[in-house]
Amino acid sequence: LDIVSRTLLRAGDPVMVEEPGWAVEFARLAALGMRILPVPRRADGPDLEVMAKYCEVHKPKLYVSVSVFHNPTGYCLSPGGAHRLLQLANQHNFHIVEDDTYSHIAPEHATRLSALDGLQRTIYVSGFAKILAPNWRIGYLAAPPALVEPLLDTKLLSTLTTPALLEKALALCIEQGQLRRHAERIRTRLDAARARSVKLALAAGCTFAAEPVGLFGWVDTGVDTDALAQRMLDEGYLIAPGALFHAARAPSTLMRINFTTTQDAAFWRVFGRLTRGERTAAQ
Template identity: 85%
Template sequence: MLTRTSTQSLTEQLAGRFAERIRTRLLAPGARLPSVRECARQQGVSPHTVVAAYDQLLAQGLVEARRQRGFYVRDSAVAQQEVRAPGAVVNTLAMPLPASGVPADASSLIRGMFHRQSDKPQPGMGVFPPDWMESTFMPTSLRRLTSTRALQDLSLQYGEPLGDAALRRSLSQKLVSINVPAAPDQIITTIGATHALDIVSRTLLRAGDPVMVEEPGWAIEFARLESLGMRILPVPRRADGPDLEVMAKYCEAHSPKLFVSVSVLHNPTGYSLSPGSAHRVLQLANKHDFHIVEDDTYSHLAPEHATRLCALDGLQRTIYVSGFAKILAPNWRIGFLAAPPGLLGGLLETKLLATLTTPALFERALAWCIDQGQLRRHADRIRVRLDGARARTVKLALSHGCTFVSEPAGLFGWVDTGVDTDALTQRMLDEGYLLAPGSLFHARRPPSTLMRINFATAQDAEFWKVFGRVRG
């Protein structure tokens, strides 16, 4: 909070707060700053202090004044360069990305993982708290490898292009449990699930190609595809699956080459695909000759019997993508894809051109965790803990006037707050909380009263008390 006992004046503190949000893209290019009167009321300062702070932002080239309209974040590459003293240490993670057509705030959720707003639980984050993922078996798996000749063998040479053979065998057996038929040589390991999605996009698409993506959907996926120059065709996501009528119209009008889907525990709604909807999606794919990427990032939290397109299709037009950052070890950066044999050559070439190979040491350690049943037991424990957190969060959200747009399931809740969540997000930042506003999950970022909450981090009663006060 702004304080009069600080070594900085109130004006300097307020200007610094807005400057930091602009540089880390919590305030996107083109965003309107609060009016002088509104900002003064929110911050508990005089209008004169706000005017002086906005003047400082103008002098730094971070905002522009528009006559009769207010102050706006400048939308230019020059405006996004950080003003710093000579010799200052630059934290590149806090620097903004280059200006483009990408929804600018998509990166703020990622940056929030590295630069926490405070030590408070962050309901807008997309990951489990670190203490939820602590285990003894992961260090054990690494000690087993580092105490043997395997450390030398795996460290002093490049790994196999497809990925560690032991891990691919383990993954092949694991996929059998969800009825996805993938031989070890149909699996390519990657540096996380997002890398797997990127490999597929770069292999199958070219700039300007139309891609169908579920909406609401993962903000990072919208940003990633737009940065590659793809044309996003948003498909409304329903409780039983994508809007098939909209998909059919896109197919007739645009001949898309790819459909990106989260069938199970969809982010942010928590919806899961029905068998009937899955069957009709595959019919469309066969009729109009497009591939489907099924992102199963939350497979560890879902029941094994959940409907998956890859299981019904048998990896003919489908490509399966998943990873372990959400459930096990974010910094191990292990993901994978399973694909039809005819696509493997192109996908592998894209991987080799980008990363050569992937770290075999961590992949071999993960294979041991899977083979010993440690990962399965670990996921079981987290699911039980998440069930309790979800129940507590739902009660708190309902008691503070929110409603759930979809049945609470998995890690995320899709909540209607009744107010503009873009504006609410900025006010909650002042209290030390990072939210995920509903506009972030749409390709063109329309205003929204919805927000996505993380059940693991939104069970804090203090957050909801602050939320109720700030929302008004």
């Protein structure tokens, strides 16, 4: 994602991002001096009316999207939404970088912009950190032919090469079928973790703002999650308040949970006690 941003954009350029979205991406683009244009993300895709207005006024060159298992909502792009988005990209001459980080845990039928578009307006980015090991920082991208050389130049100027030992280890996992078998096991374990976490979250008084799928849940706590996060941290728990996922860091009652790390009933007991205290204090 950093390579794509550095290749296609210059300081001051406007770039469209999904909101809610990934806090690190907001921070990366801001550090590069970009003007961030937040686009509300809906269940079937981005708000195309907002995007069309940005295109008319700002003429952005790039839109950053997570089509499948969007972070933090878990939304998956619909075929109709994808078609209309690609029409808009062609009409207004901007590229779409499709971040498919969660591809290995996604359903096989999920819609990808890159597949529909044939890499004309799209740049496909993915990797293995979410399925094999966080420290295996090996990613890959597929891009329109005209962009391949500029992207390679940026990579060589920034990181030069990727560690060959990790690349060979990954190649072995793929060739011997270990990656496929491991992904199947992970999907089964994630389904079980999600079921338990959802049950505990509902019992603690949360509601889900989006259907609980994939790795993350987008839950409404009914209280200011910035204040809640500080109190949870005092109790030894780190949570992700909704403000993290908005470019303007606006206060929110929403928070993201990771289904694999919220299966502990003790966590939800503390959470329930603190949210009840927050509601009482607000009355």
